[in-house]
Amino acid sequence: MRRTSLIRNIWLGVENLLLHKLRSFLTMLGVVFGVGSVVAMLSVGEGASAEALAQIRMLGSHNIILSSVKPVEDEQSSTVHSHMSIYGLTYADLERIASSFAAIRQVAPVKLMRKEVRLHDRAMELRVVGTTPEWFDLVPREVLAGRVILPSDQQKLAPVAVLTEFGARKILATRSTIGQNVRIGGDAFEVIGILRNETGSSASMQIPDQEVDVYIPIEVARRYYGDIIARRTAGSREREKVELHQIIVRVDHTDHVESTAVGIETMLNRFHTKTDYAMSVPLALLKQAEATKRTFNIVLGSIAGISLLVGGIGIMNIMLASVTERTREIGIRRAIGAKRRQIVVQFLIETVVLSTFGGLIGLGVGVLIPFLITYFSGMATVVKWSGILLPLSISMAIGILFGLYPAINAARVDPIVALRHE
Amino acid sequence: MAAPIPSDSNHDIVRLENARKIYQMGTEEVRALAGVNIAFHKGSFWAIMGPSGSGKSTMMNVLGCLDRLTSGAYYLDGKDVSRLDDDSLSELRLSYLGFIFQSFNLIPQLTVQRNIELPLYYLGWDAARSAQRAKELAEMVGLGGRLNHRPTELSGGQMQRVAIARALTNDPQIIFADEPTGNLDSATGEQIMELLGNLNRQGKTIIMVTHEPDIAAHARSRLHMMDGLIDRIETETHETDQPYQEHLARR
Ligand SMILES: Nc1ncnc2c1ncn2[C@@H]1O[C@H](COP(=O)(O)OP(=O)(O)O)[C@@H](O)[C@H]1O
Ligand SMILES: [Mg+2]
Numbered sequence: 001m002r003r004t005s006l007i008r009n010i011w012l013g014v015e016n017l018l019l020h021k022l023r024s025f026l027t028m029l030g031v032v033f034g035v036g037s038v039v040a041m042l043s044v045g046e047g048a049s050a051e052a053l054a055q056i057r058m059l060g061s062h063n064i065i066l067s068s069v070k071p072v073e074d075e076q077s078s079t080v081h082s083h084m085s086i087y088g089l090t091y092a093d094l095e096r097i098a099s100s101f102a103a104i105r106q107v108a109p110v111k112l113m114r115k116e117v118r119l120h121d122r123a124m125e126l127r128v129v130g131t132t133p134e135w136f137d138l139v140p141r142e143v144l145a146g147r148v149i150l151p152s153d154q155q156k157l158a159p160v161a162v163l164t165e166f167g168a169r170k171i172l173a174t175r176s177t178i179g180q181n182v183r184i185g186g187d188a189f190e191v192i193g194i195l196r197n198e199t200g201s202s203a204s205m206q207i208p209d210q211e212v213d214v215y216i217p218i219e220v221a222r223r224y225y226g227d228i229i230a231r232r233t234a235g236s237r238e239r240e241k242v243e244l245h246q247i248i249v250r251v252d253h254t255d256h257v258e259s260t261a262v263g264i265e266t267m268l269n270r271f272h273t274k275t276d277y278a279m280s281v282p283l284a285l286l287k288q289a290e291a292t293k294r295t296f297n298i299v300l301g302s303i304a305g306i307s308l309l310v311g312g313i314g315i316m317n318i319m320l321a322s323v324t325e326r327t328r329e330i331g332i333r334r335a336i337g338a339k340r341r342q343i344v345v346q347f348l349i350e351t352v353v354l355s356t357f358g359g360l361i362g363l364g365v366g367v368l369i370p371f372l373i374t375y376f377s378g379m380a381t382v383v384k385w386s387g388i389l390l391p392l393s394i395s396m397a398i399g400i401l402f403g404l405y406p407a408i409n410a411a412r413v414d415p416i417v418a419l420r421h422e
Numbered sequence: 423m424a425a426p427i428p429s430d431s432n433h434d435i436v437r438l439e440n441a442r443k444i445y446q447m448g449t450e451e452v453r454a455l456a457g458v459n460i461a462f463h464k465g466s467f468w469a470i471m472g473p474s475g476s477g478k479s480t481m482m483n484v485l486g487c488l489d490r491l492t493s494g495a496y497y498l499d500g501k502d503v504s505r506l507d508d509d510s511l512s513e514l515r516l517s518y519l520g521f522i523f524q525s526f527n528l529i530p531q532l533t534v535q536r537n538i539e540l541p542l543y544y545l546g547w548d549a550a551r552s553a554q555r556a557k558e559l560a561e562m563v564g565l566g567g568r569l570n571h572r573p574t575e576l577s578g579g580q581m582q583r584v585a586i587a588r589a590l591t592n593d594p595q596i597i598f599a600d601e602p603t604g605n606l607d608s609a610t611g612e613q614i615m616e617l618l619g620n621l622n623r624q625g626k627t628i629i630m631v632t633h634e635p636d637i638a639a640h641a642r643s644r645l646h647m648m649d650g651l652i653d654r655i656e657t658e659t660h661e662t663d664q665p666y667q668e669h670l671a672r673r
Contacts, residue, residue, distance in 0.1 A: 005546065008543070008549075012543075016531075019531045328527070329529050329531075331527075332527050332528075332529060332540075333540070333544075334512070335486075335488060335515065335521050335527075336515065336516065336521070336540055336541050336544065336588075337512050337513065337514075337515040337516025337517070337519075337541060337544050337545075337592075338512065338516075338544050339508075339509050339512045339513075340508060340509070340512075341509075342544065415488055416483055416488055416489055419523060419527060
């Protein structure tokens, strides 16, 4: 069909639909809601999974994270009287892991403490992490000022400290603080850098990123503060000996993540009689999240399919009624010289215009909903092109699919009979 | 079938040869046309008359390319169209034929202008030319001021004028009118017949079905049907045709 005549045909269809505004609108509603809900659900789902995937990726898909966990039986006995519980990952574990697996590229230990930190007149209890330079490779963070801990600091047992934005804010440190001394638990440390905090709720993701205020070299932490932490809880004094709170392992290839994780677990279990550590594998979480997303998309797709099907059937129903109602008009057009094909095209265009327009309105509604959700709840939503074009082209296809039968019915009308039709 | 076609057949705008239209009603055959031989000259004005059920409408539908013969031949302007497919018949109606109906058959949702323009839409005319043509025709039938009215806002006579304007839009060779005054009072009917008479004088061939002798009197020839066959022919102005028509009718 020539372009101009197509435009005229579309215009004729629009005119015809405008003759019955309310009916056309009601006919469209099925597609409006179908497309609208699909677009909205897709973008909410996309937003949720994008957030989850980003969090997991931040932990590193090559990484395996081991964390010390206080065993349950220890917790019970320690409440009775003053008692020292010894548990968790050890320096020996670190050595064994680092030397036993060919696939392992880097290993970073983490030692967690709470210490009073003083800068000039301001003193606060901050969260201090002792770690090695590898940590900053494994869990990259943007350096706002200065530098991170280097191997040379480690060798020289240099008392240096890297503040995070959180920590810096708490003790009112600024860029100009770099080079100055802070006191951590009474010992002097030179501030060498400030790191940006990663946004997002990574607290749930087991790297205590937001919990950290200060990083210092692990050897320094060990020598200055030892492995025993005393905690005062409701009257009784409680002491814990934990050598390492975390070990982060990076392997050379994602293919080796799983086997290495199993190997580490087997090895650690030979030395740990109690379950006093936990292992988390971001890649496994990632795969799981992706599988969940796939399932979610299938469910959404089915709902979309059903609602669009219902919309399509609604359109077909009305168009069939419209053909019956307009039998005489069809007869007149045929008598005047319209070919069967032209009648098919006329009715088909009406349904396609109806369903496409419905799809467009649905799209508007569907884009508005995630916008409002983000605006009012702060929940992340992502409107993707595929999430727009797919429902739109499906709604057009539905117009063709469900319009074809009524249109063919219209063309089958015998003009002689139709002209007698009252 | 063996009889030779008379030499003046070149002037025939329509010609039926042994035309049969048979409807099968269960085991029974209804012979709506039972072997009709007839020819109408270019520029003639015929009234087809006869009792109800005699085959008038069937003949109109066949001549108007809306229906096909069961057997026999139909020559339209010298061309055998009895074996054409639906699309080709549509094209013939679009380019050569105009229709006027007893119940006007205007599209109620469209304005007078849009109704008149309708054939031009299928002929592929652009909007501006179509509007111009519709305006001229509306003026010709005396409805120049009603272009934007809807059919429901018009009287019966006015609606039939719109229908006539629409029938003329494609500048047809033949105008078919099935009881064009059947739904009109006699004064209005007279006006419509005057309009048709004028068109005939301008050279249009007009074939009209009517059962009213007063209306049929406006036509220049009358054909009476009975049981799917031609019963009788009256020709006022084409005396020379009489032997030819009788020749055809006898076959
Ligand atoms: N579609 C049809 N099916 C069966 N019989 C028909 C059909 N159309 C017409 N007939 C029959 O053919 C005969 C001629 O009908 P018609 O041409 O309408 O007559 P008229 O117009 O002179 O009243 C009638 O007996 C009628 O019942
Ligand atoms: Mg009749």
